[in-house]
Amino acid sequence: MAQQGGSSSSGGGGSLNVSPMKPLASLKVLVVDDEPMMRTIHKAQLVRAGINDVEVAANGKDAVDLHVNGATFDLILMDLHMPIMDGCQATKELRAMGVKSSIVGVTSSGGAEKTAFLASGLDDCVSKPFVLQQIAHYLKVPRSPTNPPKYHNP
Amino acid sequence: MDRNQSHRQVATMKQSLFDQGYLDHEQFNQLEELQDDANPNFVEEVVTLYYRDSARLVHSIEQALEKSPIDFNKLDSYMHQFRGSSSSIGAKKVKAECSLFREYCRAGNGEGCMRTFQQVKKEYTALRKKLETFFQLARQAGPVDRARRPK
Numbered sequence: 098m099a100q101q102g103g104s105s106s107s108g109g110g111g112s113l114n115v116s117p118m119k120p121l122a123s124l125k126v127l128v129v130d131d132e133p134m135m136r137t138i139h140k141a142q143l144v145r146a147g148i149n150d151v152e153v154a155a156n157g158k159d160a161v162d163l164h165v166n167g168a169t170f171d172l173i174l175m176d177l178h179m180p181i182m183d184g185c186q187a188t189k190e191l192r193a194m195g196v197k198s199s200i201v202g203v204t205s206s207g208g209a210e211k212t213a214f215l216a217s218g219l220d221d222c223v224s225k226p227f228v229l230q231q232i233a234h235y236l237k238v239p240r241s242p243t244n245p246p247k248y249h250n251p
Numbered sequence: 252m253d254r255n256q257s258h259r260q261v262a263t264m265k266q267s268l269f270d271q272g273y274l275d276h277e278q279f280n281q282l283e284e285l286q287d288d289a290n291p292n293f294v295e296e297v298v299t300l301y302y303r304d305s306a307r308l309v310h311s312i313e314q315a316l317e318k319s320p321i322d323f324n325k326l327d328s329y330m331h332q333f334r335g336s337s338s339s340i341g342a343k344k345v346k347a348e349c350s351l352f353r354e355y356c357r358a359g360n361g362e363g364c365m366r367t368f369q370q371v372k373k374e375y376t377a378l379r380k381k382l383e384t385f386f387q388l389a390r391q392a393g394p395v396d397r398a399r400r401p402k
Contacts, residue, residue, distance in 0.1 A: 134300035134336055141285040141293060178332070205335045226339045228281070 119171065121147035121236060127168075128153045129160040129187065130176040130203070138226055139174060139203070146229055146236065156180055157187025164191060170198045172235050176225070177204035177214050185217045192218035199235040203227055257392035264385050273378050278341030291394055295386045301340050305375060308333045316365055326364060327356040333371070344374040 126148055128139045136153045143151045152168070154160040156179040173191070177184040188200055202214050202222035215222050223231040268274040279294075286293040312329050315322060334349035348371040355363030 132300075132304055132332070132336060134297055134304055135339065137297055137300060138282070138285070138339060141290065145285055145287075178328070205331070205338070225335055226281075 122149055124148050124171045124236060125150045125152070125169065127151075127160060127163065127170040127173045127198075129155075129157065129173065129179070129184065131155050131179040132176075135176065135203075135226065142227075142229055148236070157182030157184055157190075160187050161190050161194075164194060164196055172232070173198050173200045174203050174227075174232070175200055175219070177202060177206055177210065185214050188214075188217040188219060201232055201235055254393060257388070258395060261385070261389050261392050264388060268381060268385065272343050273381060275341035275343045278338070282340065288394075295389075298340055298382055298386070301336055301342075302379065304336050305333065308336075309372065309375070312368060316361075316368065321361050321364070323356045323359050323364075327353055330356065330371075337375075342375075342378055345371065345378055348374050 126143050128136055128143070128151060130136050130139065130153075136155075140151045140153060152163070152170070154163060157175075158181045160173065160175070161182065175184040175188055179187075182190075184202060184204070188202070191198075191200065199220045200218060202211075202219045203225050204211065204214060204222065205225045206214070211222055220235065221232075229236075265274075265279075269276045269279075282294050282297055290296075308329050312326060312333070315326050315329065330349050330352050334346055334353070337345040337349060348367060352364060352367040352371055355367055
């Protein structure tokens with residue numbers, strides 16, 4: 098995903114390179130969740146918002162494999178508890194691979210679990226099911242590849 | 252019964268589901284907002300997926316409760332999922348019973364878990380019956396007429 102540098106402004110996590118806004122219709126989003134119902138709801142929310150390119154994965158490993166095979170996304174919505182590979186592990190692996198997409202965790206877990214999830218390399222974490230306003234920022238401003246994830250503690 | 256009457260009946264039934272606490276008004280409306288001409292049965296499709304998820308989780312929980320000693324972490328994990336998916340369709344009473352079950356899990360109280368699980372199943376069954384009636388009515392009533400665009 099090519100990103101052009103824009104004006105800088107400081108955000109909560111340090112300096113933030115704000116990229117020019119991409120039209121919603123041109124965004125590619127990946128929804129990672131083991132529950133068919135949640136994938137259906139989240140995909141419908143995104144399509145309703147005007148995003149036509151929404152891919153889904155049923156677990157963290159499938160999400161990682163998509164990237165190994167060359168797929169790129171502007172935004173990844175990552176569930177936490179999934180079989181085979183959970184969201185925490187998947188996020189760590191994606192970041193280790195050099196994936197710079199915005200990754201937003203979607204979970205109803207709290208406390209230490211949520212903290213660990215955030216620290217795995219997320220840009221944010223929202224409750225499940227999310228409302229579009231919670232991720233609107235990441236739809237309007239895909240993260241610049243030079244900008245580190247907000248909560249990442251490598 | 253004419254169409255307007257049918258639609259009123261559907262609306263009345265939906266309101267009663269909200270009023271009786273079966274469904275969360277806000278959450279269910281969010282699902283309905285995703286329903287349109289391109290996805291005219293979206294809500295029913297989502298609820299059908301909920302039934303499938305629920306059947307799997309209920310079975311897993313039943314099996315976990317039969318084991319000795321009880322693995323409360325596993326039970327809690329299953330119920331966390333069930334609570335989450337119930338919350339997603341606005342299944343208020345089911346969600347509340349799931350929360351109570353999780354409290355007993357965390358307390359390591361097997362009896363409490365078994366007792367509450369019966370309540371979870373009771374609320375789930377009651378909701379499912381009402382939703383099945385609701386969607387049957389909605390199908391009979393047909394889609395709500397949308398304003399035609401001028402050619």
